[in-house]
Amino acid sequence: MAADRLGGDRVVGPRSVLPNAATARVTPLELFFDLVFVYALTQVTAMLAREISAVGFARGLVVLGLVWWCWVGYSWLGNVAQADEGLLRLAFFLVMMAMFVMAITIPETFVDLPGGLDGPLVFVACYLVVHLVHLGLFWVAASDDAGLRRQILLFAPTVLVAGALLAAGALLGPPWQLLLWSGALAVDLGGTMAAGASGWRLPSPGHFSERHGLIVIIALGESIVAIGVGVTALPVSWPIVVASMIGIALAAGLWWLYFDVIALVAERALASTEGTARARLARDAFTYLHLPMVAGIVVAALGLKKTLEYVGGSEGHAWTDSLTGLAGWALPIGIGLFVLAQVAFRLRIGKPASLSCVVAVAALGALGILGQEVSVLVALGLVFAVVAVLVAYETITHAEAREQLRHQHHTSQPAG
Numbered sequence: 001m002a003a004d005r006l007g008g009d010r011v012v013g014p015r016s017v018l019p020n021a022a023t024a025r026v027t028p029l030e031l032f033f034d035l036v037f038v039y040a041l042t043q044v045t046a047m048l049a050r051e052i053s054a055v056g057f058a059r060g061l062v063v064l065g066l067v068w069w070c071w072v073g074y075s076w077l078g079n080v081a082q083a084d085e086g087l088l089r090l091a092f093f094l095v096m097m098a099m100f101v102m103a104i105t106i107p108e109t110f111v112d113l114p115g116g117l118d119g120p121l122v123f124v125a126c127y128l129v130v131h132l133v134h135l136g137l138f139w140v141a142a143s144d145d146a147g148l149r150r151q152i153l154l155f156a157p158t159v160l161v162a163g164a165l166l167a168a169g170a171l172l173g174p175p176w177q178l179l180l181w182s183g184a185l186a187v188d189l190g191g192t193m194a195a196g197a198s199g200w201r202l203p204s205p206g207h208f209s210e211r212h213g214l215i216v217i218i219a220l221g222e223s224i225v226a227i228g229v230g231v232t233a234l235p236v237s238w239p240i241v242v243a244s245m246i247g248i249a250l251a252a253g254l255w256w257l258y259f260d261v262i263a264l265v266a267e268r269a270l271a272s273t274e275g276t277a278r279a280r281l282a283r284d285a286f287t288y289l290h291l292p293m294v295a296g297i298v299v300a301a302l303g304l305k306k307t308l309e310y311v312g313g314s315e316g317h318a319w320t321d322s323l324t325g326l327a328g329w330a331l332p333i334g335i336g337l338f339v340l341a342q343v344a345f346r347l348r349i350g351k352p353a354s355l356s357c358v359v360a361v362a363a364l365g366a367l368g369i370l371g372q373e374v375s376v377l378v379a380l381g382l383v384f385a386v387v388a389v390l391v392a393y394e395t396i397t398h399a400e401a402r403e404q405l406r407h408q409h410h411t412s413q414p415a416g
Contacts, residue, residue, distance in 0.1 A: 016087040017141045020079060024204040026211055029084035033074065033092050034218055036099045040067045041222040041298060043106035048302045050107070052327045057299075059110050059178060064295055065185045066127060066166075067106075070099060072287045073134040075211045080148075080201050081141040091137055095130050102126035110177060120170035120177065127166060131159040151199025158191030192283070200279040205270035212286045213263050216255075219297040223251050226301035230308025239319040243311040243377055246384050247304050253387035254297065254338060260395070261402050262346060269349040285348040289341055296338030303331025310376040323376040329368045331383055336364040339390070356397075360390040 044067070048060040074083075074095065081088055101122065108119025135156055142148040162184040169180030202208055227247040231240050266285060273281055306327045310317040322328065339361050343353045363386045371379035395402065 017137070017143075018082040018085045019141075020082055020204055020207065022203050024079070024082070024207045026207060026214060027078070027082070027084040029089060029092055030074075030078050030211065031214070033083070033096055034071075034214065036096050036103060037067070037071050037215070038218050038221065039100065040103040040106065041219060041294075042225060043103050045222060045226055045298055045301050045305065047106055047109075048299070048330075049305060052302075052306075052325065052330075054326070055178070057326065058182070060298075061295060062178065062181050062185055063106055063109055064298060065291065066181070066188070067099075067102065068291050068294065069185070069188045070102070070127065070130045070134075071215070073131065075208065075287075076200065076202070077134060077138055077141065078211070079204055079208050080138070087140065088137060091133055095133055098126045098129040098133075102130070110174065118170070120173075121167070124163065124166040124170050128159075128163045131163070135159065145201070147199040148201055149199075151195065154195040154199070155192065158187055158195070161191070162187040189288070192287070197279040197283050198276045200283070202270075202278050202282050205278065205282075206267060208282055208286060209263065209267035209270055212290050213259065215290065216258055216293060216297075219294045220251050220255055223254075223297055223301040223304055224248065226305040227308055230305040230314075231312040234309075234312035234314060237312065239311045239377060240308065243308055243319070243380055246380050247308070250300075250304075250335075250380075250384045250387055253384070253391050254300075254335070256391050257339070257342060257387075257394070258293075261398070261405060262342065262351075264405055265351060266345065266349050281348070285345055289345045289348060292341035293338050293345070296334045296336070296341060298334070299330050299337065300334025303327070303329075303334055304380075307331065307376050307380050311380075317376075319377040320375045322372055322374060323379065324372050328371050328376075328379070331380070332364040332368040332371065335383060335387060336361045339364070354394065356390055356393045360386050 041064075044060050044064045047063065048056060050056070051059075074092070077083075077088070083089070083092055105119045105123040105126070109123050110120070112119040135152060138152050139149065142152060165180045165184035165187065169177040169184070172180070224247075227244055231244070234240065270278060270281055270285075306323055309315070310321055310323055311319040339357050343357050343361075347353055364383065367379065367382050367386065370382070374382075
């Protein structure tokens with residue numbers, strides 16, 4: 001049987017794993033795979049809502065980081081080899097099962113419910129299955145690529161060390177669990193950076209950029225779900241209608257900030273590099289910096305959920321009440337984290353930081369304080385006003401460059 005190719009003359013191996021072309025785009029199977037991540041985000045938001053405290057936030061964000069690191073590995077794998085062909089198709093289905101069980105256990109990661117399996121240990125077991133399958137598939141896809149296989153060997157210890165820390169934390173329980181699980185996430189993040197990027201391959205920058213853009217949309221979808229969940233059991237009222245419309249407009253503003261220009265610029269920046277430089281840029285700008293973007297949206301979703309509950313009259317509250325404490329900070333903090341991550345994202349792809357974004361983050365910080373004193377509906381409106389002004393300013397001040405970039409992007413797309 002003729003050997004397959006993965007760019008140039010590099011042989012991939014048997015046709016059980018097929019290489020991706022430079023023009024590859026996201027496959028339907030990868031979109032299907034991401035549905036499990038949607039559920040995981042929903043579970044993290046629910047987890048945060050059950051314990052709105054510093055410890056609760058820390059637990060939720062650590063779990064989000066661990067789930068994210070499971071997902072990003074398959075964004076790299078799907079760029080190297082075709083996810084919907086041969087061995088990878090079956091493996092993706094297997095990993096979906098493991099990730100779904102992992103998502104089911106998220107509510108029990110730190111507070112195990114009696115009468116069933118040990119929730120934290122089930123989470124850890126699924127984490128290891130997802131990562132070990134990923135390493136095995138990457139090894140097969142690498143075939144005779146010595147550089148990629150060397151990179152996999154450098155990366156593998158991070159999975160084993162992080163898995164050991166997670167298992168230890170699950171067995172010891174609180175208060176050690178949060179510390180050990182935070183250490184596991186630090187090993188995932190830091191170990192990947194320490195292993196370098198010289199051996200990783202990224203043949204299709206368009207696929208990689210699109211993959212992460214779709215994850216941003218998925219996260220925004222979770223914020224929209226949170227709006228509905230907040231008022232599901234409540235009678236519709238004018239305050240609910242107004243707050244829901246503002247919430248959707250706020251999500252649309254975040255979509256605009258990411259997709260209107262910067263996502264296109266990032267894809268071009270990735271395409272303009274090659275080899276190690278491309279792998280390093282992809283790792284930093286997408287694998288790392290999209291995590292705080294997604295985390296910001298998840299925290300904002302929590303804020304929207306609590307806001308809609310207050311506006312709808314849940315538990316005796318009214319739209320005139322103030323949403324105080326960490327719950328009142330969730331929306332401005334989440335939006336601010338998203339905008340700050342975008343600033344870092346711009347810098348990493350070689351674009352100057354936007355002063356307007358920095359001003360917006362400062363304004364959101366001030367609204368975190370002011371929001372403790374004004375009605376919850378007014379606080380929501382003020383947060384939206386900051387995002388709306390930022391979107392308008394960015395669109396107007398960069399109108400010419402924006403129009404040129406978007407026109408070039410659309411005309412460069414293949415017809416049909």
